[in-house]
Amino acid sequence: MIDSNTQVTSTLLYLDDVSVSFDGFKAINGLSLAIEPGEMRAIIGPNGAGKTTMMDIITGKTRPDTGDVLFEGQMDLTQHDETEIAQAGIGRKFQKPTVFESQTVRENLELALSGNRGVWASLFYRESEADAARIEEILQTVRLQQRANELASDLSHGQKQWLEIGMLLAQDPKLLLVDEPVAGMTDAETVETAKLLREISKTHSVIVVEHDMGFIRDLDVKVTVLAEGSVLAEGSLDHVSAHPDVIESYLGR
């Protein structure tokens, strides 16, 4: 239960003692986590730690057995479905890019932007000056200005990931969940992705799940280590890396 003394109202996302079991196995086990407005948080943890399940709970894909999940201090996400949660301002980027390959980069962003307006409005969508300016801004943020008129199928894997981040930005979510963004990227793309997310985090809250420690170091944000479905350690990357439980959980000694 949420303690009435806890300052949850200023917290953007608050998970309190959340648990979920699959066939008797506790994938999430008493997980508590608070993300502040404007914060970018990195989530790390060994395989099977519960990172994806945690994202599934936040986005309404999985309903926890117990615990509270509050968005903006008052919306109980456990009582809403995936569409309602997306509409409330939580956007998710899955590991595998799902851009429209046969459309140009710009068209993909236009689709994402018009998608906000519902089916009927997007059928008759005419791009306003404000929308065009917004698309330029997003193209710049995701490093795709020079590729705007090329087909998405011609982008590299890393650039497709950036385009999908751009499509998420077009929906203007308050909180972005980004799942393993740099998996399969080149080193140069990985470095650029850390920069890009740092820029995005100036105007959005972000949760990033990643295994790549060099990338996590570049993000330079607070890190939460999950293991066996709950928080093992929290703090700077140096702080959590020195934690004996974290060393044991990663290296098994």
Ligand SMILES: Nc1ncnc2c1ncn2[C@@H]1O[C@H](COP(=O)(O)OP(=O)(O)OP(=O)(O)O)[C@@H](O)[C@H]1O
């Ligand atoms: N729908 C499900 N049914 C049964 N077991 C599940 C289900 N979803 C997850 N699990 C189990 O819950 C545990 C946590 O899985 P989860 O995918 O959340 O971990 P993860 O930290 O994202 O791992 P990885 O880093 O490998 O992606 C795993 O043991 C997994 O097998």
